[in-house]
Amino acid sequence: MxxxxxxxxxxxxxxxxxxxxxxxxxxxxxxxxxxxxxxxxxxxxxxxxxxxxxxxxxxxxxxxxxxxxxxxxxxxxxxxxxxxxxxxxxxxxxxxxxxxxxxxxxxxxxxxxxxxxxxxxxxxxxxxxxxxxxxxxxxxxxxxxxxxxxxxxxxxxxxxxxxxxxxxxxxxxxxxxxxxxxxxxxxxxxxxxxxxxxxxxxxxxxxxxxxxxxxxxxxxxxxxxxxxxxxxxxxxxxxxxxxxxxxxxxxxxxxxxxxxxxxxxxxxxxxxxxxxxxxxxxxxxxxxxxxxxxxxxxxxxxxxxxxxxxPVAENPRTDHRLNEETVALTSALTAGPGQPRPEVNPITHREAADWGHLFNLRYRMLLTDLAHAFRLVGPLDNGATLTARGSLIHRAFGEMYNLRAISGALLRLPLDAENASGLLAGPPFEMPYALDLPAGDRNRWLLQRDLTEASVPLVETLLSTTPTAEGKAYLRALREADAQARESIDRILAEG
Known part of the structure; x- marks a missing residue:
């Protein structure tokens, strides 16, 4: 702790x-x-x-x-x-x-x-x-x-x-x-x-x-x-x-x-x-x-x-640059006295690592949506149109679905490039560098737009490498949902 x-x-x-x-x-x-x-x-x-x-x-x-x-x-x-x-x-x-x-x-x-x-x-x-x-x-x-x-x-x-x-x-x-x-x-x-x-x-x-x-x-x-x-x-x-x-x-x-x-x-x-x-x-x-x-x-x-x-790897991690020495040093510095030091398993399989990064981003988006919703008041919709608060809550539910869907993709892929370990990759659940929301409503919506834009290259990369029709269909749907979210955010920014 x-x-x-x-x-x-x-x-x-x-x-x-x-x-x-x-x-x-x-x-x-x-x-x-x-x-x-x-x-x-x-x-x-x-x-x-x-x-x-x-x-x-x-x-x-x-x-x-x-x-x-x-x-x-x-x-x-x-x-x-x-x-x-x-x-x-x-x-x-x-x-x-x-x-x-x-x-x-x-x-x-x-x-x-x-x-x-x-x-x-x-x-x-x-x-x-x-x-x-x-x-x-x-x-x-x-x-x-x-x-x-x-x-x-x-x-x-x-x-x-x-x-x-x-x-x-x-x-x-x-x-x-x-x-x-x-x-x-x-x-x-x-x-x-x-x-x-x-x-x-x-x-x-x-x-x-x-x-x-x-x-x-x-x-x-x-x-x-x-x-x-x-x-x-x-x-x-x-x-x-x-x-x-x-x-x-x-x-x-x-x-x-x-x-x-x-x-x-x-x-x-x-x-x-x-x-x-x-x-x-x-x-x-x-x-x-x-x-x-x-x-x-x-x-x-x-x-x-x-x-x-x-056979899922314990503590899967997207940072493939970690080597054994780095993992051991990190564990020694962060584990409490007398506490076991959980093993960290880098995801080195290329497609699995890309899915892992996408998972971490969607996890960050979920946490950001939750935190942002606590800054706003008012109803969820004005008739048929979602309010700003309503759109955040709606997207939070979407991210919960995304985490499960991406986890399913990771659990079908090997942890390492040659599958030498015999272990599968799993959802890394790595925390973002910060969860603090910026000051000012406009800056908070700019952060929301940043996150949807960060998803674009990850989705495009996976569309070019994922062999399954199911994976490609999900990624196309995710790309469309992100485009709609950016349009909604741009309207909010224009009105502000």
Whole structure:
């Protein structure tokens, strides 16, 4: 974790650390309570509002990183190597994990609303790999779905009172050979709730209801969903495991605490005692759904467990100029003390590298659209015509589709030019050099135009090298969509 953040979080670690012996003795939350400190401790250099904003920025980065890692794992599932008898289950697992990633997107937007309501800046950043931990669940790593990666996700989303033989076994698997425990995401939300409940720390006047027009709303971002019902991407997923998008606006203490509570419950709710298989329609949490997949995968013949996901390279990266010495030096400088150093795999296959660059650009465009939308107010359309804000949200959904489509292309291509490794390329999810939006509305739209123009040479190069008719059809459609976006941006600039 970056030093500028981690130096302020020692009190957080101390407050929520629960010794293993205490955890083993726990039967419920009441027994665990004495292991905690009396309450949140304010570090030097802060007042309570500023410290809360910093913790929300950490929460935002965690939600972003989990979303990306879940997407990568979901995309890795499937392929021709999956045994015929497992293909239906693998498709269902993929849909469930994609649904969880969608819910993480809702959490990410809700955390932005919390930030905006307290007068803080929107934060859509996260660290690139390797990423050291402390408060963060585990080192940021893009990896295919395996029993160990599932174990990490389960532990990250686990409740405090998750105990028993299975819990300890999964924790040991998640810790890996380096024996690095996985931290609970819920600890951060517990701390935030404790601070926000205390009126002496955060007065009611800190919550700015006037920011509501700038916040993300369910009506704008809940596309494809019906309020009060869980979305179902296909009939392959039981309703209890299908995504339930939460995008909650914040205007008061009660609404802030409700948002934190809902995020926490969706992540870590325990299954009911009468639900031994982990599928509980009353508590279809991330923890529940990951645990069910883990149990099902454990029942698969060990010889077939590795075949449920494609042989995708861990942490694929577009910078083909990296050599082994550079990778080792980068890992040594950026991994935290005692932390494992995730391997970085450069994409050297020419076509795969071009798709990787296009993926990174569209990822940047999605993040830019999200950040820009928080700067504008007003309806999504004026009758049949999208407003500026509406066009940003519309394009953000388009970029979500683009990321999945480009990932599909990358997962069909080798990592290296000669396919010597036998590994496939995967979506690199590399962060842009900056996510800060420029000052002034005109300059923000100029940035939007810059990004659509940057896509042109990448698309043209791929059109000349991609052999598949499917790939060419997608690229032509993307080229047309970008041309329409530039026309829309040019109109906005002309009107301004």
């Amino acid at each position: 970056r030093t500028r953040i981690s130096r302020h979080l020692d009190s957080v670690f101390a407050e929520f650390a629960v010794p293993a012996e205490a955890r083993e003795a726990v039967e419920g939350r009441e027994a665990a309570a004495p292991a905690r400190a009396a309450g949140p401790v304010l570090p030097p250099e802060f007042n309570w509002r500023d410290y809360t904003i910093m913790l929300l920025r950490v929460a935002s980065e965690i939600e972003h990183s989990l979303m990306v890692q879940y997407l990568f794992a979901a995309y890795s599932l499937g392929g021709p190597q999956v045994p015929e008898g497992l293909r239906k289950d693998v498709r269902r697992w993929q849909e469930v994990i994609l649904g969880i990633a969608k819910e993480e997107m809702g959490h990410l937007l809700t955390v932005q609303n919390l930030l905006v309501a307290l007068g803080g800046p929107v934060n859509l950043g996260r660290e690139d790999y390797p990423w050291g931990t402390d408060f963060y669940p585990f080192p940021f790593t893009l990896r295919r779905l395996t029993r160990q990666s599932l174990a990490r996700y389960i532990c990250a989303e686990s409740p405090l009172d998750w105990t028993g033989e299975e819990a300890e076994r999964i924790r040991r698997l998640a810790a890996g050979e380096q024996d690095v425990p996985v931290n609970r995401v819920g600890a951060l939300y517990e701390r935030l709730s404790a601070i926000l409940r205390d009126r002496s720390r955060i007065p009611e006047t800190a919550f700015q209801a006037s920011t509501l027009p700038y916040q993300a709303s369910w009506d704008e971002w809940g596309r494809g969903y019906r309020r009060g019902q869980r979305a179902r991407d296909s009939g392959n997923v039981p309703e209890a495991q299908s995504p339930d998008l939460l995008i909650l606006r914040v205007y008061s203490r009660d609404s802030a605490l409700s948002a934190l509570r809902n995020i926490g419950e969706q992540g870590e709710a325990l299954p009911a005692p009468d639900s031994p298989d982990g599928e509980d329609p009353r508590n279809p949490s991330h923890f529940n759904r990951f645990l069910r997949i883990f149990r099902e995968l454990e029942r698969v013949d060990p010889a077939d467990q590795d075949a449920v996901a494609r």
